[in-house]
Amino acid sequence: MKKLEIIIRPEKLEVLKDIINVYSLGGMTVFSVMGCGAQKGESGETSTVLKGLKITNMNLLPKIQVNVVVDDDVVDDVLITI
Secondary structure, eight states: OEEEEEEEEEGGGGHHHHHHHHTTTOOOOOEEEEOOSSSSSSTEEEEEEEEEEEEOOOOOEEEEEEEEEGGGHHHHHHHHOO
Protein backbone atom coordinates (compact mmCIF):
# COMPACT_ATOMS: atom_id res chain seq x y z
CA MET A 1 0.00 0.00 0.00
CA LYS A 2 1.13 3.52 -0.79
CA LYS A 3 -0.21 6.82 0.50
CA LEU A 4 -0.49 9.50 -2.16
CA GLU A 5 -0.57 13.15 -1.13
CA ILE A 6 -1.91 15.06 -4.10
CA ILE A 7 -2.06 18.87 -4.17
CA ILE A 8 -4.31 20.35 -6.86
CA ARG A 9 -6.17 23.51 -7.79
CA PRO A 10 -9.69 23.52 -6.27
CA GLU A 11 -11.38 23.38 -9.68
CA LYS A 12 -9.67 20.02 -10.40
CA LEU A 13 -11.21 18.22 -7.39
CA GLU A 14 -14.17 16.76 -9.33
CA VAL A 15 -11.82 15.33 -11.97
CA LEU A 16 -9.68 13.73 -9.25
CA LYS A 17 -12.78 12.28 -7.56
CA ASP A 18 -13.77 10.67 -10.87
CA ILE A 19 -10.31 9.11 -11.20
CA ILE A 20 -10.53 7.78 -7.64
CA ASN A 21 -13.93 6.23 -8.46
CA VAL A 22 -12.62 4.61 -11.66
CA TYR A 23 -9.91 2.80 -9.67
CA SER A 24 -12.32 2.00 -6.77
CA LEU A 25 -9.82 3.29 -4.25
CA GLY A 26 -12.45 3.36 -1.53
CA GLY A 27 -11.91 6.76 0.00
CA MET A 28 -9.93 9.91 0.37
CA THR A 29 -9.21 12.69 2.83
CA VAL A 30 -9.48 16.26 1.56
CA PHE A 31 -7.81 19.32 3.11
CA SER A 32 -8.06 22.97 2.18
CA VAL A 33 -4.52 24.36 2.07
CA MET A 34 -2.61 27.42 0.85
CA GLY A 35 0.60 27.32 -1.12
CA CYS A 36 2.74 28.51 -3.97
CA GLY A 37 4.98 26.74 -6.39
CA ALA A 38 5.54 27.09 -10.10
CA GLN A 39 2.66 29.58 -10.34
CA LYS A 40 4.28 31.99 -7.84
CA GLY A 41 0.84 33.35 -6.97
CA GLU A 42 -2.01 34.66 -9.14
CA SER A 43 -0.48 37.98 -10.06
CA GLY A 44 3.01 36.64 -10.58
CA GLU A 45 5.77 37.61 -8.26
CA THR A 46 6.09 41.06 -6.78
CA SER A 47 9.65 42.12 -6.15
CA THR A 48 11.38 45.08 -4.59
CA VAL A 49 15.02 46.05 -4.91
CA LEU A 50 16.53 47.24 -1.64
CA LYS A 51 20.23 48.12 -1.47
CA GLY A 52 20.96 45.91 -4.48
CA LEU A 53 19.07 42.88 -3.12
CA LYS A 54 15.96 41.64 -4.84
CA ILE A 55 13.21 40.83 -2.32
CA THR A 56 10.44 38.65 -3.68
CA ASN A 57 6.96 38.48 -2.15
CA MET A 58 5.14 35.25 -2.92
CA ASN A 59 1.37 35.15 -3.01
CA LEU A 60 -0.22 32.07 -1.48
CA LEU A 61 -3.01 30.49 -3.51
CA PRO A 62 -5.82 28.26 -2.28
CA LYS A 63 -5.14 24.59 -3.03
CA ILE A 64 -6.71 21.24 -2.20
CA GLN A 65 -4.65 18.41 -0.70
CA VAL A 66 -6.09 14.94 -1.23
CA ASN A 67 -4.69 11.91 0.60
CA VAL A 68 -5.45 8.50 -0.91
CA VAL A 69 -4.21 5.03 -0.02
CA VAL A 70 -3.55 2.92 -3.12
CA ASP A 71 -2.61 -0.75 -3.64
CA ASP A 72 0.93 -1.24 -4.90
CA ASP A 73 -0.21 -2.87 -8.15
CA VAL A 74 -2.18 0.20 -9.34
CA VAL A 75 -0.02 3.07 -8.05
CA ASP A 76 1.68 3.68 -11.40
CA ASP A 77 -1.62 3.61 -13.32
CA VAL A 78 -3.27 6.03 -10.87
CA LEU A 79 -0.31 8.45 -11.04
CA ILE A 80 -0.26 8.39 -14.84
CA THR A 81 -4.00 9.06 -14.98
CA ILE A 82 -3.75 11.95 -12.52
